[in-house]
Amino acid sequence: MPGKQQTTFRLSEKGASIKALKSQKENVGEIDKYEVLIKVKSVALNYRDYAITTGVYPFPVKKNVVPCSDMCGEIVQVGSEVKDLKKGDKVISNFMQNTLYGPCTDWHSGLGGPQDGVLQEYVVLPEQGVVKLPEGDKMTNAEAASLVCTGVTVWNALYGNMPLKPGHTVLMLGTGGVSITALQVAHAAGCKTIITSSSDEKLKTVKEKYGVTHGINYKKFPKWDEEVLKLTNGHGADFIIETGGIGTIEQSVNAGAYGAIISVIGFLANVPPEKRPDVAALALSKGANVRGVMVGSRQQLEEVTRFAVVNDIHLAVDKEFPFSDSGVIQAYEHLAKQGHIGKVCIKVCD
Numbered sequence: 001m002p003g004k005q006q007t008t009f010r011l012s013e014k015g016a017s018i019k020a021l022k023s024q025k026e027n028v029g030e031i032d033k034y035e036v037l038i039k040v041k042s043v044a045l046n047y048r049d050y051a052i053t054t055g056v057y058p059f060p061v062k063k064n065v066v067p068c069s070d071m072c073g074e075i076v077q078v079g080s081e082v083k084d085l086k087k088g089d090k091v092i093s094n095f096m097q098n099t100l101y102g103p104c105t106d107w108h109s110g111l112g113g114p115q116d117g118v119l120q121e122y123v124v125l126p127e128q129g130v131v132k133l134p135e136g137d138k139m140t141n142a143e144a145a146s147l148v149c150t151g152v153t154v155w156n157a158l159y160g161n162m163p164l165k166p167g168h169t170v171l172m173l174g175t176g177g178v179s180i181t182a183l184q185v186a187h188a189a190g191c192k193t194i195i196t197s198s199s200d201e202k203l204k205t206v207k208e209k210y211g212v213t214h215g216i217n218y219k220k221f222p223k224w225d226e227e228v229l230k231l232t233n234g235h236g237a238d239f240i241i242e243t244g245g246i247g248t249i250e251q252s253v254n255a256g257a258y259g260a261i262i263s264v265i266g267f268l269a270n271v272p273p274e275k276r277p278d279v280a281a282l283a284l285s286k287g288a289n290v291r292g293v294m295v296g297s298r299q300q301l302e303e304v305t306r307f308a309v310v311n312d313i314h315l316a317v318d319k320e321f322p323f324s325d326s327g328v329i330q331a332y333e334h335l336a337k338q339g340h341i342g343k344v345c346i347k348v349c350d
């Protein structure tokens with residue numbers, strides 16, 4: 001579409017504030033023979049996107065970046081050498097563009113950080129940079145977009161090492177996107193699930209809508225690790241989705257079973273350096289597998305997408321905001337306030 005203009009958001013000043021997100025008119029990108037042009041329909045936000053605007057994201061970010069990694073859209077143009085995709089296909093982006101299988105080897109190909117992302121009307125990606133929704137898909141565009149980062153991260157945490165089995169107990173911290181996605185996957189996989197939250201109201205909703213086995217309010221029960229042990233007859237959780245980081249890892253190890261897989265994913269809970277636990281000693285004390293999780297590969301995105309379609313899982317979309325200057329700011333503010341359950345999305349078009 002040579003010469004066609006589109007609305008693109010860019011982060012004019014990294015680390016300034018959400019208000020540094022500004023839209024502008026730019027030319028729609030042109031594809032080469034191995035690329036596709038996608039009309040973006042929905043973008044899902046992650047805590048990372050907010051952390052990038054406020055400067056607390058600990059990994060590289062390009063200057064004046066087009067933010068956001070997660071989109072679902074429709075292919076409108078294909079390059080002459082593209083083999084497996086065609087016009088009209090519904091696709092989602094692969095977070096780490098260069099990681100097709102196996103472990104991620106760096107953070108440099110992540111969309112919306114070290115390279116331009118998807119908060120724009122059209123995006124050009126290589127054929128292998130997207131995953132097509134398989135037959136039988138009944139997801140909304142927002143639900144499908146939500147699979148990109150949280151879906152693949154959760155799949156990596158639960159199946160990327162020792163695979164989850166029916167009957168295992170999975171512990172999630174908080175009710176954000178990663179945790180609720182993990183709950184939905186673990187529930188569908190026949191596991192016992194325990195989730196923590198700052199709010200009884202959120203816990204009630206999570207029980208009613210997503211069937212969590214047990215909820216613990218970590219404000220009312222600051223020793224939530226001991227509650228997990230009680231709820232598992234002293235066994236502990238077999239898998240832990242560690243979204244807190246250094247501020248929660250000590251309690252997570254305590255809440256874990258001997259040999260538990262503790263996936264270190266997030267950095268929501270900080271503590272001053274003098275209060276930082278000795279993670280090596282903690283891991284040794286429980287024979288725990290404390291494993292850093294770097295999103296995941298395209299192969300894992302295909303696997304979690306297939307799992308979601310076959311099990312008719314619809315990722316929890318808390319709210320979808322309009323694709324306008326005020327809509328985008330409101331979406332980021334909604335995420336920052338942490339009143340949401342699951343994902344916050346931006347509807348780019350129908």
Ligand SMILES: NC(=O)c1ccc[n+]([C@@H]2O[C@H](COP(=O)([O-])OP(=O)(O)OC[C@H]3O[C@@H](n4cnc5c(N)ncnc54)[C@H](OP(=O)(O)O)[C@@H]3O)[C@@H](O)[C@H]2O)c1
Pocket residue numbers: 045046047048051149150153173174175176177178179196197198199202243244247248264265266267268269270293294295296335338339340342
């Ligand atoms: N390593 C990776 O590849 C990867 C991939 C995806 C995400 N992440 C990271 O994982 C974390 C979660 O991401 P997200 O997108 O799911 O975030 P999110 O949707 O913004 O979730 C935030 C929620 O976490 C809970 N929370 C906040 N502070 C907490 C604390 N101190 N202890 C326990 N829970 C707390 C709150 O829920 P309640 O009010 O219910 O407590 C809050 O609403 C972030 O740090 C993100 O950067 C990493």
